[in-house]
Amino acid sequence: MxxxxxxxxxxxxxxxxxxxxxxxxxxxxxxxxxxxxxxxxxxxxxxxxxxxxxxxxxxxxxxxxxxxxxxxxxxxxxxxxxxxxxxxxxxxxxxxxxxxxxxxxxxxxxxxxxxxxxxxxxxxxxxxxxxxxxxxxxxxxxxxxxxxxxxxxxxxxxxxxxxxxxxxxxxxxxxxxxxxxxxxxxxxxxxxxxxxxxxxxxxxxxxxxxxxxxxxxxxxxxELRAGHGARVLVRAADPARLAEALVADGLTEVDKIDEGWLAVAGTDAVRVGDLALAAGVAVHGMTEERVGLEQMFLRLLAGEEIG
Incomplete structure (x- = not known):
């Protein structure tokens, strides 16, 4: 049957x-x-x-x-x-x-x-x-x-x-x-x-x-984008203080890239903005830098790991 x-x-x-x-x-x-x-x-x-x-x-x-x-x-x-x-x-x-x-x-x-x-x-x-x-x-x-x-x-x-x-x-x-x-x-x-x-x-x-x-x-x-180079670029009045707040929240990939600017990997602008507000740090500019699927696909095939 x-x-x-x-x-x-x-x-x-x-x-x-x-x-x-x-x-x-x-x-x-x-x-x-x-x-x-x-x-x-x-x-x-x-x-x-x-x-x-x-x-x-x-x-x-x-x-x-x-x-x-x-x-x-x-x-x-x-x-x-x-x-x-x-x-x-x-x-x-x-x-x-x-x-x-x-x-x-x-x-x-x-x-x-x-x-x-x-x-x-x-x-x-x-x-x-x-x-x-x-x-x-x-x-x-x-x-x-x-x-x-x-x-x-x-x-x-x-x-x-x-x-x-x-x-x-x-x-x-x-x-x-x-x-x-x-x-x-x-x-x-x-x-x-x-x-x-x-x-x-x-x-x-x-x-x-x-x-x-x-x-x-x-x-x-x-998830794929977060693990393959997507990052948030943020310009803050007090970048050191913001970096501390970001790291304390588990965002360990925080780099200073220019005067007042930080690059934060593995997150999005909403989370960065919320953490800046909670830390009392003024944000003067912010943008998300996205990686295209084609680039992420090629990285996967090249053997890169997620995260």
Whole structure:
């Protein structure tokens, strides 16, 4: 008898996942959780094991070790997987003479979804006006939207997407960001692999970074930024007194960089301002110096530790 997934919020759990292809270890002891309510970015260089991991989560590749669960059960044990997980691992070829509507109706029939859902998802992805156009005339970006529409047919509680921004123009990228954040904000889950690091910085709240099949970072973007050089520059009337207050509060990386100016690592401007106020030190200027996700990503791959 097939095991049925419990009704749940949409959680992906990866536990000790590993995969070998002959002597090649593509994924090694990988563990992370994708929680509902936020977008999780899945990052890594080419050959890092991202696609293999996604395929194991979706039951397309059998793990050599560990397991991947969807709301507590393997993907293959889900009674109606298309109604739980919507996935786009690559843009599948659509018959060039088939319209977008006809393609989605066939996909809807395969998972037992009514035809009325087809027009809903076409509108959701911005293809309503192109519903009766042959897919052979679609751009790469339009094909990406069509693939996303197919993933949404079952009104899933989880989206798993591999490079969904490929082929999208700047307006399309902004639309995708808004769509994914709204999807997550509704209490559902998004796991998205992407090479567009600047976009991931705007879209994802959590990141899982892997390299050569091993996890290099699993946590919130703010945590990664705090551990990789983000700092607050503050100009104070009494920098020595402010430095004492900062160190007393646990901020040990406080450096004098110019007359009256301090650089404080591992925090934000709100905390520095509050501590200055509590210490009775006037602040004459303050700014946050942020490190971009691309730079943080490269530092991780170079072997730098967090913190």
């Amino acid at each position: 097939q095991e049925t997934a419990p009704a749940g919020p949409g959680r992906i759990t990866v536990e000790g996942l590993g995969k070998k292809f002959g002597p090649v270890e593509a994924v090694h002891d990988l563990s992370f959780t994708v929680e509902p309510g936020s977008v999780t970015g899945f990052l890594g260089p080419n050959g890092s094991g991202k696609t293999t991991t996604l395929r194991m989560i979706l039951g397309l590749v059998r793990p050599s070790a560990g397991r991947a669960l969807i709301d507590g059960v393997p993907y293959g044990a889900l009674e109606s997987p298309g109604r739980v997980v919507g996935a786009v691992l690559e843009v599948q070829g659509v018959h060039p003479k088939r319209t977008a509507r006809a393609h989605l109706r066939a996909a809807a029939a395969a998972i037992g979804v009514a035809d009325t859902r087809v027009d809903e998802v076409l509108a959701l992805v911005g293809l309503g006006a192109a519903a009766d156009r042959a897919a052979g005339g679609f751009s790469l970006g339009m094909n990406q939207r069509l693939a996303l529409a197919a993933a949404l047919l079952g009104d899933p509680r989880i989206l798993v997407l591999d490079e969904p921004g490929n082929g999208l123009d700047p307006d399309g990228i902004a639309w995708l960001r808004s769509f994914l954040n709204a999807f997550a904000a509704s209490g559902r889950s998004v796991l998205v692999s992407s090479h567009q690091l600047a976009e991931m910085e705007l879209t994802a709240r959590r990141l899982v970074v892997i390299d050569r099949g091993r996890c290099r970072f699993d946590g919130e973007v703010a």
